[in-house]
Every structure is written in structure tokens, then in C-alpha cells.
Amino acid sequence: MRKLVIVSLGIAALVACGGSESAPEPVAEAPQKMEEAKPMEEAPAEEPAAAAEPVAAELSPEEAAKAQLELGKNVYETGGTGGVACQTCHMANGQGVPGAFPPLAGAGEAMGDCTTHAGYVIKGLTGEIEVLGQKYNGAMPAQGNLSDVEIAAVISYERTSWGNDYGACTAEQVAAAR
Numbered sequence: 001m002r003k004l005v006i007v008s009l010g011i012a013a014l015v016a017c018g019g020s021e022s023a024p025e026p027v028a029e030a031p032q033k034m035e036e037a038k039p040m041e042e043a044p045a046e047e048p049a050a051a052a053e054p055v056a057a058e059l060s061p062e063e064a065a066k067a068q069l070e071l072g073k074n075v076y077e078t079g080g081t082g083g084v085a086c087q088t089c090h091m092a093n094g095q096g097v098p099g100a101f102p103p104l105a106g107a108g109e110a111m112g113d114c115t116t117h118a119g120y121v122i123k124g125l126t127g128e129i130e131v132l133g134q135k136y137n138g139a140m141p142a143q144g145n146l147s148d149v150e151i152a153a154v155i156s157y158e159r160t161s162w163g164n165d166y167g168a169c170t171a172e173q174v175a176a177a178r
């Protein structure tokens with residue numbers, strides 16, 4: 001009887017060991033998969049909703065115009081992303097430097113329409129021109145690195161500052177000059 005008990009206990013132990021060796025594996029895998037899956041499912045669901053709201057809604061036409069002029073002033077004074085600050089040559093008050101850099105204040109026809117004006121920024125400008133009765137023959141650097149939005153903003157700023165009242169320009173008008 002004893003031998004039988006020992007043998008059957010031994011078998012029971014073997015079965016138990018065999019069972020316990022394979023059992024932990026699936027248990028250990030399951031929580032890992034759960035953790036991996038969660039953040040991947042949650043992230044994309046939230047981002048588009050958060051990004052879409054401020055662009056689509058909020059800005060009134062007045063606020064959009066104000067924001068454009070603020071960006072334009074910044075590009076005029078700093079050169080924006082990859083341009084040369086316009087005020088370096090045309091001065092902070094748009095008066096230019098007589099004989100060297102033409103004025104923007106009161107320049108009227110010399111500025112051209114929005115697309116012509118944008119073209120000066122994108123392609124640069126050389127050759128003799130006359131602005132407010134004075135001749136200039138210099139070279140304005142091309143600044144095509146600036147985005148359509150930045151160029152629309154900076155020329156809108158010029159066209160509506162220092163007493164100028166020539167109207168704002170859009171990024172679409174700038175794109176037409178490229």
C-alpha cells in the first residue's frame with residue numbers, strides 16, 4: 001500500500017509540475033498585450049478632435065485681420081522663417097533711405113497690386129525704378145523661403161501701415177506670384 005501511495009503521489013507531483021510549468025506563460029503574456037494595446041487605441045482618437053477646433057471655429061474676420069497684421073509686423077521686423085527683415089532696408093517707419101532703399105510709406109503704384117508686390121518678395125527686384133519722384137537702382141534680395149501666409153501678412157502690414165491704405169492681401173494672391 002505504501003509503495004502505491006508513494007508512486008501515485010509521485011505521478012501526481014509530476015502532473016502538477018508539468019501543469020505548473022506551462023500554466024504561467026499565457027498568464028504572463030496576457031497583461032503585456034493589454035498594456036500595449038491601450039495607449040495605441042487612445043492616442044489617435046483624441047488628437048484630431050483637439051486640433052480641428054481652434055482652426056475651424058473661433059476667429060472672426062476682424063480677429064483674423066488683426067492676427068495677420070501682427071504676423072506681418074513680426075516678419076517685417078525679424079525676417080520671419082528664412083527672409084531678411086524688411087526694416088533693415090526700408091526702415092521701421094517705411095520711409096526707406098533716400099537714394100538707396102525706396103520708401104514703402106506712400107509708395108502707391110511702386111508697390112503694385114498684391115500679386116506684383118508678392119512677386120518682389122519672392123523673386124527680388126533689380127533695375128531702375130522710380131518711387132515718389134526719386135530714382136533707385138539697387139537690388140532687393142529674393143525671399144521665396146517665406147511661406148505664402150508670411151508674405152501675405154508682411155505685405156498686408158506694409159499696405160496698411162504708416163498712412164498707407166492700399167488693402168490687405170491673401171495667401172492665394174501670393175501663391176499666384178510663385
Ligand code: HEC
Nearest residue numbers: 084086089102103107110111125126127136137138139140
Ligand atoms: C537688403 C535690403 C532690402 C530688404 C531686406 C528688403 N528690400 Fe525691398 N527693396 C530694396 C531695394 C534696393 C529696392 C529697389 C530695387 C530696385 O532699385 O530695383 C526695393 C524695393 C521694394 C519694393 C518696390 C518699391 C517700393 O518702395 O514700393 C517693395 C514693395 C519692397 N521692396 C518690399 C519689401 C518687403 C516686403 C521686404 C521684406 C520681406 C523687403 N522689401 C526687404 C531693398 C530691400
